[in-house]
Every structure is written in C-alpha cells, then in structure tokens.
Amino acid sequence: MSNTSNSKNDDAETIDAETRRRAVRERYASIATDDTGCCDDSLACCDDTALDDRAEQLGYTADERDSVSSGANLGLGCGNPNAIASLDTEETVLDLGSGGGFDCFLAADEVGPDGRVIGVDMTPEMVERARTNVEKNDVDNVEFRLGEIEHLPVADDSADVVISNCVINLSPDKPQVFQEAYRVLRPDGRLAISDIVMTAPLPADARNDLDSLTGCVAGATTIESLRTMLDDAGFEDIHIEPKEESDQFIREWDDSHDVSEYVVSATIEGHKPAR
Template structure:
C-alpha cells in the first residue's frame, strides 16, 4: 500500500498515540475482512489488501511458502518486518506470547512448532484484530492458541508464564517501549527468551519524521536508536542482548512511504535477549 494521505500531527500523549495506531490497524482488519482497501494513511508496516501481494511481502520478510500454507486463509495480511519464528528456536511444549498478534499469523506458525503440549497466547489492543484472530483460530481448528485483548505495555498475562516472547514490527509502535520490555521480562520464566523482528533507527530521526502520526502508525516514525533499545532492555533486566540490523530490509521498507527517504533513517532488525535463570537450593 502506498502513502496516499498528507502528514498528520504527532499525538500529544500516550493514549492519543495508542488510539491513532489502534484506528489505523482497525481499518486494516476491517478492510481485510471485507476485501476492500483500508485507506490507511501509510503502509501500516507493509500491509496490502491483495492476498497475492501479501504473499510476496511475506516471502520477502523471510517466511517460506510452507509457512504461508500452514496458516488459515486471511491470517497473513502482509504485516511485519521480518520472521520472529526464524530466530525463536521454538520447542515442543513451550508457551509462547506474541506481542501485537494482529490476525494471528505468527501465533499459528508458533503452534506448529510447540505442538499439542505447548500453548500460544496472542495479545493485541485492537478489538477488530482480536476478533479476526479468534475467527481464524476457529477456522483453522487450533485448540492450543488463544487471543487476549490488551496493551503490550500491560500484558493480561500472569508472571513467569512464557518460555518465549515474540513480536513482529509492533514494539516500535508503542509510546512507552521501556514498559513493554519490563512487562515482557515479567511474563517470561527464568531462562526465557525474547525473539523479535522490529524496525529500528540507525541515526536520529528528523523531527518532521518523529512528528508524523502516519509514519508512526506505519512503523517508522517512532523507531528508536539501537543503543537506546539496548539500554531499555538492560534496564528491564535482560541479558545476552543482540540487535542485528538487516540491510536488505531497505528494499521493502522503502515501499512503505514512497518518496520520503525513510531508509536513510530506519531498517528492520532482529532483537534477541534472555531472562537469566536462577537457582534456589538445588532446584536447578
């Protein structure tokens, strides 16, 4: 989808920021359900209303044709900037939490990895996306995946539940990234790991880019510098932090906002970290 609308003013507070993002992705979910154009002001992380285009987008992000064939029709909306499953190394029996699960695409792929003994929980703040994901789960007859409505800064999940937290091009949308990482740390078990694909800034974003609500909803205007993300994650308690920019991602990111030279400032990256385990009187 190309950028078709003019620039909009940046939100003045966290709630306004979230509402702008929520409205943009509600349009995407509704349009995808109805087979219509979403009218999204920017690319919304590369989404399209055409299933063939979404297939092309997803294969460019690192998904295989086998991945795309596994998920229910309509789950892949071309959203994202990478393939978190590729770095998550999921194992049978694990519990996975997906931050910003959208239509459920990455959750359904994770279910295949963790098997019937595992469990996958998707969290999204857009009611239309949660409804769509739940319908897709019914369509695909998935019994060990669930979708919860909530903000990724305040996950509706108990402490120490997850073996792995994944996310695909969502944390950069948050107005409070440090809190996202703190809550991800909270829900992980000791020894649990973070496996994320997201957009990061390679240089400081110009003010006009940071103040464009359309670019924020499109996964670009709110991107953080790599060193800032590393500091947020360390402060949250994570160790073994590794952020690897993917230069090849500029080939698809440039299509998100044609003519705006966004790839001079942002790139997709894989983000990994670990919540170190702890021993207690021989329990390890």
C-alpha cells in the first residue's frame, strides 16, 4: 500500500466522503446565513467581544481585526495564515475554504491594489456572504468562487501563495487538496496554512461523529501523514509546527470531550520548486 493511501486512512473514513461533504456544507451554510454571525456554541452570544477574544487567541492583532468590516470574521479558524505567509505587494493569493472572507481581506491589504486575492468555498451561502462583504470592505482586488478545494476552479501556475485556515481537515481527500494546491501554484510558490493536526488517536465515538467532523476535530490527521501528502504532491521545504498554546481554545470545541488531548493547531508550510 502506498504512503498516500496510509495517509488517507488517518481520516474518519468510516463516514463516507459524500456524507462528510454534505454535513460540512450544511453546517457552514447555517453559519453563513445566521444573522448573529454565530460560529459555534462556545462563543456565547457570538457578539463582537467574543469574536475579538477568539481572534486574539488565534494570533490576529487588534489592527487586523479592526481593519475588516463586521460579518467577515466568523471565528472559524485555528490560526492566522497571513502571519506566516510573508505576503508581498502584487502577489496573487488563493484562500482554500475562504468562508466569510476575513483572511482574504487581510491578504488583500498586504498585496496591495496591484495584487489579487481569490477565495474558494464549496458552500453557496458562504460565497454569497463573502461577496457581500466585498462591498462592505470596499475592495476591488478580491473575488470569491464556488468550488471544492479538491477540484479548484483556478488555472495552473496562477497563484503565488496558497493560504487556508482550519479547512483542509474537513476534506475527505486531503492528498488531492495538496495536489491541487501544487497545480495552481506558480514555480517557487508557497503554502501558508493553519490547520488542526492529530497528536493522539481520538475516541471511536468522536471519530465517527459528524458534529466532531464538521467541528474540525474528527478529520484531523497526523503530522507524519501530512508531511507524506505534501511530499507526494511535490512540495519541498516542508515545515509543520504544532502550536501547543492552541489548547486554550480547542478545549472549548466539544462539551463531551477535551479534544485538546487529541488535536492541536499547527502551521503547515511548503514550497513548489522553481523551474
């Protein structure tokens, strides 16, 4: 059996791929259409104060929070991918699973008016919300496209940077996600991803629970498996760094388990070789 197949076995494969996609789409459609902006039950009333507190835990500065109009930050991430992306002006950035667009708008400010940011999300309601946020944030270098991150609606060799925030763990085919990211990156392009990694086997009831899956827990895979997927896709200079301090917010994700015993947030980086 190939290394890639072994990597896929780390996922909650007892739940079939179509069921997983449907559950994820339904959960995030509900979040996108909730007028309160409520992202999860742990954020109390999901008011601005709670969202600001969560953003600080994830590594966003007060200036970053305040630079984006309300409605884009849904408190759904597990890190700040822009903090590791080292974006330059005039670059093209692709955000996998862009949600309400918060990270896209931050990236747009970094790449400037001559740069470009593309967000891709598989949930129509979330794409609609993000497009509304384009008008609220008065930007013209950001666009949002409907599509699955395993089949990106983006041309080959067209992005300088691929970012993502706590989304790839939701995919039933992570190797395909990284192959697609490699395809769309220009030579010498780079990944800058925040996501969840598994540090210990989850209890069976959590791994087979759809709420745990859509809550960014049951779909987590190990650092070793992620490294194999990235290497198989062709990436070099792979660097995966767990963020132990993330247990401060991860333990709030599940009322029945302290999931911080099993998963942790991490930064995931890699480069596509220059030709």
